[in-house]
Amino acid sequence: MNPWVILGIEPCDDPRAVKRAYAVKLKQNRPDDNPEAFQQLHSAYKQALKVAQTRARSRQTGEAPPESVVRPEPAVAEVALETVEAADAIEAAVISEPRAAVATEATSLQSNSEPAPEAEVGEAAAQAQSVELIANTCEEDTEADKEQAAEDAARQLRIDEYRRVLEVVDEVLRDPLTINREDRWHFLGTSPYMLEDEYNWNLGLAVFERFARFNQKAANRKGKYRTHVTENVLAYCDQLFGWSGNPRAYYQQFDEDLADTLFDALQLDSEERDPTSAIRGGSKLIRQKTKVVAEQLNYYFFGSVLGRSVAVILDILLVHLTIGVFATAIIMKVSGLSESDAGLYGALVSTGLYLIATWLAECSEWQTTPGKWLLGYRVTDKNFGRVGYWHGLWRSFSFLLTIPTYKIGWFINCFLGGNLMHDRLSRTHVINYRKSREEHLRRQG
Amino acid sequence: MAIIGIDLGTTNSACGVLQEDGVTLVPNRLGELLTPSVVGLDDAGELIVGRTAKERLINHSDRTVAAFKRLMGTDHKVKLGRQLFSATELSALVLRALKEDAEAFLGEEITEAVISVPAYFNDNQRHATKLAGELAGLKVERLINEPTAAAVAYGLHEKREGNFLILDLGGGTFDVSILEFFDGIMEVHASAGDNFLGGEDFVEAMIDSVLNELNIEKSSLSPRQQQNLYMQMESAKRRIGQPGAQPLELELGKEKVQWVASSEWFEKVATPLLLRAKRPIERAMRDADMPPQTIDEVVLVGGSTRMGLFRSMVGRMFGRLPSCHLDPDTVVAIGAAIQGGLKSRNAALDDIVLTDVCPYTLGTGIVNEDSPDQGDYFLPIIDRNTVVPVSIVRQVCTASDNQTELRIDVYQGENRLVKKNVYLGELSVPVPKGPRGQEAVDIRYSYDMNGLLEVDVKVISNGKTYNKLIEFTPGALNEKEKTAALEKLAALKFHPREDEVNRALVARGERLYESCLGPQRDAISRALGEFDRILNGQNQTEIKKAQASLQEFLDRFDGEDWI
CATH class of the missing domain: 3.30.420.40 (ATPase, nucleotide binding domain)
Structure with missing residues (x-):
């Protein structure tokens, strides 16, 4: 729909009028009351505002010469390129170069470069202000030589610090054992002048390049593993220099492969901070995993007696064939009993193991034994939740208790609606999970 | 109301x-x-x-x-x-x-x-x-x-x-x-x-720096010493840059150390x-x-x-x-x-x-066939800084033949891999069997004015819709647990409101008693004993007077306001 119609005004080139119209309409369509109408109104507003702003700008440019868009970024880029190409001597020059010169370079470059209609907001944060600084210093320069001297001294301090820090960087890079310990790099964060944009930018660039070259070299040595700067260190430095906030600037500085080596690693990393670090007090801090709540179904079917008998037979067979046979063989070997006697003991062992394995499996997060799983059965407590281990032990014990009554027990069980004697005794259920879930979804859908 | x-x-x-x-x-x-x-x-x-x-x-x-x-x-x-x-x-x-x-x-x-x-x-x-x-x-x-x-x-x-x-x-x-x-x-x-x-991290960084420089393990301090150090650093942080800073007397393990919290030091600690x-x-x-x-x-x-x-x-x-x-x-x-x-x-x-x-990008996981060991890719549905309330739909389809169920994981974050983003929960919907890619579902994310997310899923082929709450959210409670928590909290009672002033004064006195030594300690102990005696007397005017004088007395030991 036409945004102007939604806003209820004629197309115009006055952003203020668009805002006014939006304000009026918005008070009739509060976001709380009518979210959809609000979304429509808001996107219409954004569209109309953009049109109005573009028109207003083109009208201005038609009347007056284009306002020169200040783009300091290429200047810094130029400077930084030198850093890459040349040795430390030039690096010093980068910073020590009188700012006035940098400023003129910036202006000359900017007059050459295409006027960019869309300002690079990314760079703007850091650099717009350095322009301001540069502008300020230019004025001051003409004011007094004394200030100039003080400034030179201050600049010299920064250059010295910059060199010193880079020396330490190289030193740490030479030591493969500690290179990936984040605390080894903390000297970067605590270095003075880090809060100054120009210094931070230049140092960040130099460190970026050193890391990238180091990792590239490590990657190119095929076959043999070589230490590289890992993600934790990169993430720490990223916080200091804000590399990932402004990748374009770095892709302009370095060739793509080189920049890729670090940005790929940075992309992989995410900051995971320990939320417990700042907690004060309390005798103990523990982490309790949220219990995975079984999906609440609205319809439940109990397992049938036949199905459950099959499941038990399958489970016993499984245990007997795997462990019982082994146990028999071992008993025969060790005690020298005859095959039939040893088989009896072996059966006893596997029955015992069957009980233990069933107990553990039914109380585990699977809530089922292999035999029951095949039939889609699950064991639950009376609220259809997972059975606790103590509760499960009681269930197994109840099962043992009902075994002596097997002569009439199986007969009774047939009439208990799938909720067998030992289930009732231990207050557990065996449900046909598959069938229950299908029914649940069928009714819900 | x-x-x-x-x-x-x-x-x-x-x-x-x-x-x-x-x-x-x-x-x-x-x-x-x-x-x-x-x-x-x-x-x-x-x-x-x-x-x-x-x-x-x-x-x-x-x-x-x-x-x-x-x-x-x-x-x-x-x-x-x-x-x-x-x-x-x-x-x-x-x-x-x-x-x-x-x-x-x-x-x-x-x-x-x-x-x-x-x-x-x-x-x-x-x-x-x-x-x-x-x-x-x-x-x-x-x-x-x-x-x-x-x-x-x-x-x-x-x-x-x-x-x-x-x-x-x-x-x-x-x-x-x-x-x-x-x-x-x-x-x-x-x-x-x-x-x-936040402010806590600055104090934390100060403590780390002190202990690091003095070569003391944090674990060697008693809980009381740790808390004391914390409070000292906290108040030092407020005084940074103010003239006339006194060196701090730190009690670390068995030794006593003097520490000057200079602005240069603080700047170094705070820079990162x-x-x-x-x-x-x-x-x-x-x-x-x-x-x-x-x-x-x-x-x-x-x-x-x-x-x-x-x-x-x-x-x-x-x-x-x-x-x-x-x-x-x-x-x-x-x-x-x-x-x-x-x-x-x-x-x-x-x-x-x-x-x-909405300050975060919200999305779901989709199968990553390029490098499965990295885990699923993140498919953004609501981009960060979209104006809210908002409701956005994206379509996804089955990834393998005869798939009967489609699990929608809900994530929040900016990374292209889901495992690096914050997991919010998941929900599963059944889909009819068919060759891969044939069945598709519409996932609708609705983000309300409170910043809370709701997820609706619609299976295209049969038109069934599922509107489920997100499950498995860390820290979430079901109805039963909520009742239990309510009961647990209801069992905890506050003291009578009017007592609070006295209790706060006594607690402060006890804290000062802990951090002081020698004659100061005795004085505090005596003052607290006296205050207790007056409280037991239950004479309201006396108590009011005693409160004021104890307050003044304690202020002499630290003019600091901990708040």
Whole structure:
């Protein structure tokens, strides 16, 4: 729909009028009351505002010469390129170069470069202000030589610090054992002048390049593993220099492969901070995993007696064939009993193991034994939740208790609606999970 | 019935209400406007919240806890005495204390509240905050983002139009929001932040630096020494830059050390944290497409913005002084109270509308066939800084032949791999069998004004829709657990309100007793004994007099205000 119609005004080139119209309409369509109408109104507003702003700008440019868009970024880029190409001597020059010169370079470059209609907001944060600084210093320069001297001294301090820090960087890079310990790099964060944009930018660039070259070299040595700067260190430095906030600037500085080596690693990393670090007090801090709540179904079917008998037979067979046979063989070997006697003991062992394995499996997060799983059965407590281990032990014990009554027990069980004697005794259920879930979804859908 | 506004902070909380003549902040039982977010149990198992609990952090650190807001929306639990508490429950106790204060102040029952949360709080943390409100017996009418609340307070106060950048550096979180005001509209353009950056981290960094330089393991300090060191550093942090700083007397393990907290040292310690704070600011400006020169005013919120270093950093970034005419500690509570008034359609606020954004990208996982070992790819559905409320649909299809079920994982974050993003929950829907890619579902994400997410799924081929709540959320409770938590909290009782002043004084005296030595210690002990005697006498005028004199007496030992 036409945004102007939604806003209820004629197309115009006055952003203020668009805002006014939006304000009026918005008070009739509060976001709380009518979210959809609000979304429509808001996107219409954004569209109309953009049109109005573009028109207003083109009208201005038609009347007056284009306002020169200040783009300091290429200047810094130029400077930084030198850093890459040349040795430390030039690096010093980068910073020590009188700012006035940098400023003129910036202006000359900017007059050459295409006027960019869309300002690079990314760079703007850091650099717009350095322009301001540069502008300020230019004025001051003409004011007094004394200030100039003080400034030179201050600049010299920064250059010295910059060199010193880079020396330490190289030193740490030479030591493969500690290179990936984040605390080894903390000297970067605590270095003075880090809060100054120009210094931070230049140092960040130099460190970026050193890391990238180091990792590239490590990657190119095929076959043999070589230490590289890992993600934790990169993430720490990223916080200091804000590399990932402004990748374009770095892709302009370095060739793509080189920049890729670090940005790929940075992309992989995410900051995971320990939320417990700042907690004060309390005798103990523990982490309790949220219990995975079984999906609440609205319809439940109990397992049938036949199905459950099959499941038990399958489970016993499984245990007997795997462990019982082994146990028999071992008993025969060790005690020298005859095959039939040893088989009896072996059966006893596997029955015992069957009980233990069933107990553990039914109380585990699977809530089922292999035999029951095949039939889609699950064991639950009376609220259809997972059975606790103590509760499960009681269930197994109840099962043992009902075994002596097997002569009439199986007969009774047939009439208990799938909720067998030992289930009732231990207050557990065996449900046909598959069938229950299908029914649940069928009714819900 | 009034809807109160609550600022539930990491370090301090506050509460306000909009009345005919503007917002009034609610004093707590000690008559103060700020209530420290500290919860403790006394020896009798009775509940202590606020300043009294904060004083007890040193001597009774095993039964008292602070800064638990950091644990909101996680599975962590804190043990106080013999009981386990989640951060949600602890927050609920603070909220209950504030609610009772408001009830006593307004003389009516309070059942509804607007609670502020950091703009950068994720879905889990927001749900946990809402749940905390419910556990405290408050219907949470709205969760408002802290910087937005501050902006509301400023906007109404200043009545100025233009673009505002709000920087909210609190005790535990840092938020950045860019807003525009015009014609009674407050539009948030972008929000960014860091959930683990606040005043507490600066103190933490100071402690680490001290221990590192003196070569002492933190674990070798007793809990009491750790708390004491914390308090000393905390107050040193406030004094940085002020003239006449005394060296601190630190008791570390068996030795006593003198430590000078110089500004140079602090600057060194704080630099990495300040650099971290710059990133969200830059990101918010980038997202809002607003370079620094388009910002008309920079507003500071949160107690930690008093730090000189932070101010000068902001000043340098924007080339102007930031403004902070309103008290940075209470401005969020004021904004929340105004929002409460807006909710109850207070006539004075009829012509004000607030629009906010969702600070994170929300999406789902999709199969990553390029490198399965990296885990699923993230498919964004709602981009960050989209204006809310919003509802967006994306279609996904089955990834293998004869797939019968489609699991939708819900994630929040900016990384292209889901495993690096925050997991919010999942839901599964059945789909008819068919070759891969034939069956498709529409996933609709709806993000409401509270910053809470809802997910709807529609299977295209059979038109069935599933609207399920997200399951498996860390820290979430089902109905049964909620009832249990309510019972557990209801069993905890506050002391009678009128006793609170005495208890706070005694707790402070006990703390000072711990940190002093020799004759000072004896003097404090005598004064406390005397005070006890007068309390037992139950003569109200005597007690009032004794309170004043004990207060004065204790002030001599530390003029520091811990709040």
